[in-house]
Amino acid sequence: MASNGLFRTKSIEKSIKDTEEPEHALKKSLSALDLTVFGVGVIIGTGIFVLTGKVAKENAGPAVSLAFVAAGVVCALAALCYAEFASTVPVAGSAYTFSYASLGELPAWTIGWDLVLEFALGTAVVAVGWSGYVRSLLDNAGWHMPEGLSGRDGAHGFGFDILAAALVLVLTAILVVGMKLSARVTTVVVAIKVTVVLIVIIAGAFFIKSENYKPFIPTSQPQSAGGTLKAPLVELMFGYAPTNFGVMGIFTAASVVFFAFIGFDIVATAAEETKNPQRDMPRGILGSLFICTALYVAVSIVVTGMQHYSKLSVDAPLADAFKSTGHPFYAGVISFGAAVGLTTVCMILLLGQTRVFFAMSRDGLLPRFFSRVHPRFRTPHRPTILLGGLISILAGFTSLSELAELVNIGTLFAFVVVAISVIILRRTRPDLPRAFRTPLVPLVPILSVAASLWLMLNLPAETWIRFGIWMVIGFVVYFLYGRSHSRINVQ
Numbered sequence: 133m134a135s136n137g138l139f140r141t142k143s144i145e146k147s148i149k150d151t152e153e154p155e156h157a158l159k160k161s162l163s164a165l166d167l168t169v170f171g172v173g174v175i176i177g178t179g180i181f182v183l184t185g186k187v188a189k190e191n192a193g194p195a196v197s198l199a200f201v202a203a204g205v206v207c208a209l210a211a212l213c214y215a216e217f218a219s220t221v222p223v224a225g226s227a228y229t230f231s232y233a234s235l236g237e238l239p240a241w242t243i244g245w246d247l248v249l250e251f252a253l254g255t256a257v258v259a260v261g262w263s264g265y266v267r268s269l270l271d272n273a274g275w276h277m278p279e280g281l282s283g284r285d286g287a288h289g290f291g292f293d294i295l296a297a298a299l300v301l302v303l304t305a306i307l308v309v310g311m312k313l314s315a316r317v318t319t320v321v322v323a324i325k326v327t328v329v330l331i332v333i334i335a336g337a338f339f340i341k342s343e344n345y346k347p348f349i350p351t352s353q354p355q356s357a358g359g360t361l362k363a364p365l366v367e368l369m370f371g372y373a374p375t376n377f378g379v380m381g382i383f384t385a386a387s388v389v390f391f392a393f394i395g396f397d398i399v400a401t402a403a404e405e406t407k408n409p410q411r412d413m414p415r416g417i418l419g420s421l422f423i424c425t426a427l428y429v430a431v432s433i434v435v436t437g438m439q440h441y442s443k444l445s446v447d448a449p450l451a452d453a454f455k456s457t458g459h460p461f462y463a464g465v466i467s468f469g470a471a472v473g474l475t476t477v478c479m480i481l482l483l484g485q486t487r488v489f490f491a492m493s494r495d496g497l498l499p500r501f502f503s504r505v506h507p508r509f510r511t512p513h514r515p516t517i518l519l520g521g522l523i524s525i526l527a528g529f530t531s532l533s534e535l536a537e538l539v540n541i542g543t544l545f546a547f548v549v550v551a552i553s554v555i556i557l558r559r560t561r562p563d564l565p566r567a568f569r570t571p572l573v574p575l576v577p578i579l580s581v582a583a584s585l586w587l588m589l590n591l592p593a594e595t596w597i598r599f600g601i602w603m604v605i606g607f608v609v610y611f612l613y614g615r616s617h618s619r620i621n622v623q
Contacts, residue, residue: 139236142495142620144564147223147233151404156494156503158224158405159311159510164412164419166315170483171399171420173322173476176427177258179392180329181470184432185449191376192385193350194436197429199385204425206386206587207393209580210547211421212570213554215414218400219567220557222409225491226400226484227546227553232495234553234560241614243549244492245606250542251398251485252519256527257539258478259296263527265471266295272464297528303479304520307486308506308513311405314479321476326427328469332450332462333430339457340437350441352378365596366589387590392428394543395477396421397550398484410567482520489515496621497614541591541599547584551577 151157188196217230225232228247232240267277281294306314355373366372375381399416403409406416435444438453445452451463490512494503506513555574557564570576615621 137236138238138615140620141234141236142232142240144221144233144561146620147221147229150494151223156505157510158490158505158512160405160407161310161312162315162402162406162412164408164415166319167399167402167406167412167416168419168423169315169319169322170402170480171396171416172326172423173318173473174395174398174480175393175420175424176322176325176329177261177392177395177470177474177477179389180428180431181450181466182448183389183392184428184435185444185453186446187385187388188432188436188441189444189446189449191388192381193347193377193441194345194433195349195382196385196389196436196441197432199382199389200392200425200428200432202383202386203390203393204421204428206390206580206583207396207421207425208418209576209583210551211396211417213547213551213577213580214397214400215417215568216554216566216570217550217557218403218413218417219410220564222403222406222413223491224401224404224487226397226403226488227550228488229491230553231549234556235549237497237615237618237620238610239549241492241497241610242603242606243546244488244497245603245609246542246545247488248485248492249602250539250546251481251488252523252526254394254539255300255478255481255485255523256296256530258474258481259299259523259527260293260530262299262471262474262478263293263295265467265474269467269471292528294528297524299475299478300482300520300524300527303475303482304516304524306479307483307516307520308509308511310509310511311402314483318476318479321472325469325473325476328465328473329427329431331465332469333427333434335459335462336434336438336454339454339459340434342437344437344440349379349382350377352376352381361594361597362592364590365593368593369589384590387587389428390587391540393421393424394540395480396424397543397546398480401484401487404487414568482516482523486512486516486519489519496617496619497610499617538595538598538602541588541595544584544588545599548581548588551580551584 184196187199188194192199221229221233223229225244226247228240228244231243270277277295281292306317353376355376375384396417399420400413403413406412431450435450435453439456448463451466454460454462489498490503492498493500493515502512502515502518504514505511554570554577558573
């Protein structure tokens with residue numbers, strides 16, 4: 133490919149060689165256990181405490197457990213593709229780096245730009261959610277935050293979420309000091325979070341009534357098609373309206389609960405900081421996904437057994453299910469677990485974003501100033517401080533509930549790119565040593581692309597419009613700066 137072409141690729145050998153430059157080399161300190169903990173830490177968030185009941189009541193009934201299995205299978209298809217790439221190309225940047233080696237520079241820029249948005253919004257959204265849980269716990273203790281410092285929602289005049297902003301700044305400092313410290317903090321918090329989930333499963337199992345599982349798959353209820361931008365894109369394109377309940381309702385539910393799995397792909401952004409990425413990357417990615425799927429299925433079985441799906445609350449189904457059995461103590465435990473757990477979700481999303489930004493700046497597509505590592509900590513401190521500061525302001529001033537769906541479309545887009553990249557690299561570089569090989573290529577990557585596209589089509593049309601606007605901005609930045617400053621432009 134011509135050196136000035138939009139689809140010029142960066143060889144895997146060159147990508148790995150760049151990681152060895154002293155000024156741009158990250159410290160290798162992570163093990164398979166650290167990676168698995170990171171994966172569990174970012175996947176288990178409010179989804180397990182909220183989505184289970186909401187989807188059971190509105191979409192699938194007790195069969196919500198099967199919806200979690202279906203969503204887990206979709207993620208597993210993508211995870212197999214990620215595992216091959218992360219072990220073959222152990223370089224920071226995840227899907228950005230993978231696509232640079234296979235699809236070319238413009239597609240790589242596109243996915244990198246997409247990931248920067250996805251992780252930034254994800255971090256801000258989670259920080260705001262964490263702030264809400266903490267304010268609730270403080271209210272229960274009789275200590276109330278001033279209205280002006282409690283966020284934009286419900287504020288009259290000035291509103292700044294001081295707790296959300298402070299959380300992002302503290303996590304930024306932890307990430308600057310080093311990955312091993314980040315891993316230790318994450319391990320402690322994930323241990324607390326998983327313990328809370330296990331308490332819910334074990335305690336809830338004693339309150340299960342078999343009659344609550346009848347019918348396990350409720351009678352289907354077709355929905356009338358709508359015509360607004362809030363309707364799923366598939367509905368506007370083909371007039372197909374998702375079905376609630378019945379067998380098809382399980383798949384409608386799967387497209388919703390999928391978003392409780394988002395995060396395992398972030399494990400791949402830490403490949404460059406892993407001691408033995410060829411062995412540990414597949415273990416971390418697939419291990420964290422398996423653990424979370426098992427916990428999700430168990431929680432969904434318990435909550436629908438404790439209370440009939442038609443009576444579950446939408447806002448706090450798990451906590452309210454315990455209240456309905458006369459055990460409000462567990463509701464407090466769940467709120468505490470959610471608040472503690474969201475800190476790791478926030479930190480690992482921020483970690484993922486800084487690594488993608490760092491990889492793009494090391495390639496020259498963003499200013500090289502950001503690709504120099506800290507002389508003592510060997511971390512990408514400059515992009516971490518910049519992005520941490522910007523996200524803390526974003527989290528403080530913005531109500532981000534509607535933008536959360538942009539995180540989902542960004543993740544699915546990355547899944548599609550990685551799956552296609554696996555097929556291309558198998559053809560163009562069959563000689564590469566692959567410590568882990570995705571099975572049944574090209575079948576598994578093709579199934580991953582099809583499943584991801586189906587879930588993308590189930591997102592609202594307005595989400596696609598916002599995503600398109602961000603991509604247009606990205607193309608402008610690339611053609612004004614990235615293309616001419618790219619390090620392979622002169623090679």
